[in-house]
Amino acid sequence: MSAVALPKAARPRLSIGPAVIVAGATLIVFIYSLPYIYLLLTSFKPANDVLQIPPSFFPARVSLENYAAVLANPSIPPAFGNSLLVAVGSTLLSLLLAVPAAYGASFFRTRLSGWFLLFALVTRMVPSVSLGLPLFSLMRTLGLLDTPLALILAHTTISLPLAIWMLAAFFESVPSELEEAARIDGCSRFGALIRVILPVVTGGIAITALFAFIASWNEFLYALLLTSQRATTAPIMISQFKTAYGLSWGPMTAIAVLYSAPVILVSLVLQKQIVGGLTFGAVKG
Amino acid sequence: MIGAARYTIPARRSLSQTRFATLMMAPAMLFLGVMVAYPIILLVTNSFFHVELLKPAARAWIGLDNYLKVLSSGRLADAAGRTLRYTVFALFFELVFGFMAALLFNAIGARSRWHRTVFALPLMVSPIVAGILWRFLLIDQVGIINYALAGLHLIPDPSAISWLGNADIVLYAVSFPDIWLTTSFVALVVFAGLQNIPRDLIEAARIDGAGAIQRFLLVTLPLLRPVIAVVLIVRGVDAAKTFDLIWIQTEGGPNFQSEVLSMNIYQRMIRYGDVGQASATAALFLAVMLVLAVLSYRFIWGRTRSV
Numbered sequence: 001m002s003a004v005a006l007p008k009a010a011r012p013r014l015s016i017g018p019a020v021i022v023a024g025a026t027l028i029v030f031i032y033s034l035p036y037i038y039l040l041l042t043s044f045k046p047a048n049d050v051l052q053i054p055p056s057f058f059p060a061r062v063s064l065e066n067y068a069a070v071l072a073n074p075s076i077p078p079a080f081g082n083s084l085l086v087a088v089g090s091t092l093l094s095l096l097l098a099v100p101a102a103y104g105a106s107f108f109r110t111r112l113s114g115w116f117l118l119f120a121l122v123t124r125m126v127p128s129v130s131l132g133l134p135l136f137s138l139m140r141t142l143g144l145l146d147t148p149l150a151l152i153l154a155h156t157t158i159s160l161p162l163a164i165w166m167l168a169a170f171f172e173s174v175p176s177e178l179e180e181a182a183r184i185d186g187c188s189r190f191g192a193l194i195r196v197i198l199p200v201v202t203g204g205i206a207i208t209a210l211f212a213f214i215a216s217w218n219e220f221l222y223a224l225l226l227t228s229q230r231a232t233t234a235p236i237m238i239s240q241f242k243t244a245y246g247l248s249w250g251p252m253t254a255i256a257v258l259y260s261a262p263v264i265l266v267s268l269v270l271q272k273q274i275v276g277g278l279t280f281g282a283v284k285g
Numbered sequence: 286m287i288g289a290a291r292y293t294i295p296a297r298r299s300l301s302q303t304r305f306a307t308l309m310m311a312p313a314m315l316f317l318g319v320m321v322a323y324p325i326i327l328l329v330t331n332s333f334f335h336v337e338l339l340k341p342a343a344r345a346w347i348g349l350d351n352y353l354k355v356l357s358s359g360r361l362a363d364a365a366g367r368t369l370r371y372t373v374f375a376l377f378f379e380l381v382f383g384f385m386a387a388l389l390f391n392a393i394g395a396r397s398r399w400h401r402t403v404f405a406l407p408l409m410v411s412p413i414v415a416g417i418l419w420r421f422l423l424i425d426q427v428g429i430i431n432y433a434l435a436g437l438h439l440i441p442d443p444s445a446i447s448w449l450g451n452a453d454i455v456l457y458a459v460s461f462p463d464i465w466l467t468t469s470f471v472a473l474v475v476f477a478g479l480q481n482i483p484r485d486l487i488e489a490a491r492i493d494g495a496g497a498i499q500r501f502l503l504v505t506l507p508l509l510r511p512v513i514a515v516v517l518i519v520r521g522v523d524a525a526k527t528f529d530l531i532w533i534q535t536e537g538g539p540n541f542q543s544e545v546l547s548m549n550i551y552q553r554m555i556r557y558g559d560v561g562q563a564s565a566t567a568a569l570f571l572a573v574m575l576v577l578a579v580l581s582y583r584f585i586w587g588r589t590r591s592v
Contacts, residue, residue: 018393018396021389021392021393022393022396024389025386025389025390025393025397025400026400028386028389029400029403029404032403032404032465032468032469033403033406035418035419035422035465036406036407036410036418038418038422038429039414039418039421042421051424051427052427053426053427054427054432054443055427055428055429055432057429096312097312097313097316098313100309100310100312100313101309101310101312101313101314103309104305104306104307104308104309104310105306105309105310107306108302108303108305108306110302110303110306110307112303112306112307112310113306113310116310116313116314119317120317122575122578123317123321124522125522125574125575125578126321126325126571126574126575127525127526127546127547127567127570127571127574128526128528128547129526129528129546129547129550129551129567129570130325130328130550130567130568130570130571131321131324131325131328133328133331133550133554133560133563133564133567134324134325134327134328134331134564135320135324136554137324137327137331137341137560138323138324138327140341153320154320156316156320157317157320157321160313160316160317161317164313189300189305190305193309214409217411218409218410218411218412218413220411220412220413220528220529220532220533221528221529221547221551225551225555235411235413235529238413238414238417238533239413239532239533249421249424252417252421253417253421256413256414256417256418259411259413259414260410260411260414263409263410263411264406264409264410266409267405267406267408267409268402268406271401271402271405274405274408274409275401275405275408275473275477
């Protein structure tokens with residue numbers, strides 16, 4: 001987990017001055033972040049200035065017009081509400097299923113657990129459209145189309161395998177003596193998990209929950225297939241700003257900021273854990 | 286604690302380890318069975334039927350007809366070719382840019398903390414937002430990128446390039462937000478890999494007289510192989526199944542020139558209402574992806590082990 005956060009004391013000898021490299025890196029990072037900064041600045045322009053010719057990087061006047069237009073649209077707040085409901089629902093469901101499953105699969109190595117982890121990994125390779133099509137048929141048969149429940153279930157097919165793999169890695173870092181000690185003290189196997197093991201991995205569970213939440217919050221294709229009106233989520237609403245209302249770029253930049261800024265702020269605060277969560281599988285090899 | 290473990294007396298109510306592990310995995314297995322395995326069986330079943338979206342009850346068994354039709358359809362072959370070109374193009378630039386950034390961060394070490402913080406921000410940004418943003422940057426007539434290029438005299442005037450309207454370049458232009466979003470993922474994963482390389486190995490190569498480029502090619506790169514493998518597989522799969530990022534920019538247009546496989550399947554299902562053909566295409570796509578993933582896994586890990 002902490003591989004990223006551990007800078008080594010000695011650095012390679014540099015032939016170019018270190019200051020030049022730092023300056024170069026700073027320039028690259030600045031250019032890299034320019035597109036998002038531009039989006040942010042554009043969202044605060046008056047709607048008429050958004051497509052002005054020639055385009056200007058900074059707003060000539062700061063205005064909340066675009067945000068007002070977005071919030072005044074009666075279908076936007078419910079869409080954000082649906083996104084939140086579905087993301088929370090699928091996060092809770094995937095944790096409820098993944099915590100015991102990852103514990104069972106990684107703490108007690110059985111033949112089944114190997115197959116189980118492999119199946120969870122293979123699920124990640126399935127193109128969303130290949131699963132989305134039959135899920136549409138299934139949800140129609142069950143009468144669940146255009147309900148948040150359908151989307152919660154669909155998004156859990158993405159977040160559950162992810163959560164199983166992340167949590168399995170966290171459980172593996174817990175020494176097995178801890179479980180044995182708890183059992184000697186009279187805990188059942190399940191009691192040992194709840195009372196002794198879980199408190200040790202709360203950090204891991206929190207970061208897994210964040211990944212599951214964002215996977216659902218950002219998901220588009222299942223939402224497009226499985227919802228039409230009542231259960232529509234924010235990304236679908238954003239894409240319809242394009243089609244149904246013509247190209248109203250001003251409100252579109254505002255809604256894109258409203259949709260992405262919370263995620264970016266969370267990423268900023270939890271940067272170390274997120275980078276760790278994304279990279280630990282890779283660097284372990 | 287370790288000493289005590291030797292005297293472990295199994296608690297009275299205790300289950301065997303295997304049974305307990307199975308019990309713990311059972312709910313998740315049930316869920317994946319009902320929501321992943323069963324739908325995939327349903328997908329394969331549907332691919333042998335003529336089913337229309339609006340009349341799901343009227344099903345007719347037609348054997349391999351759907352497969353024969355889609356495999357002989359030029360539009361599918363085109364979409365598959367585009368998916369491949371898109372994936373290779375996006376992956377190539379993500380790796381090149383990601384590697385450059387990671388090496389740069391590694392060279393300045395601890396002082397790159399702030400740089401890496403900024404670089405981590407796009408990790409969680411949705412492809413929808415990236416797609417909208419780049420569509421806005423590249424928009425015909427008023428896009429700021431064309432104005433910047435014209436200002437630098439790289440193009441004669443701001444309307445010289447229609448990034449998303451020109452059928453010849455649109456497939457590559459729609460990958461810009463993908464490259465923008467994912468370069469940071471590659472950079473941070475490779476950086477973590479670089480930090481894990483024992484310093485004495487590189488130092489030893491230096492003492493033996495290896496130059497900077499030799500050290501990179503002969504020591505660093507081979508040691509990074511598992512990291513590169515993971516990045517290639519994870520990102521390759523993601524790029525090949527891209528839907529939302531391209532959909533939000535062009536919906537596959539103009540003239541289908543940015544229609545990739547996911548989109549081709551979606552259109553067969555929703556626009557043309559042909560569940561059977563859409564299912565056959567989706568099943569083929571799924572099979573190819575799984576085979577590719579298994580092959581690349583075998584190839585990369587098999588060779589790593591023998592090294």
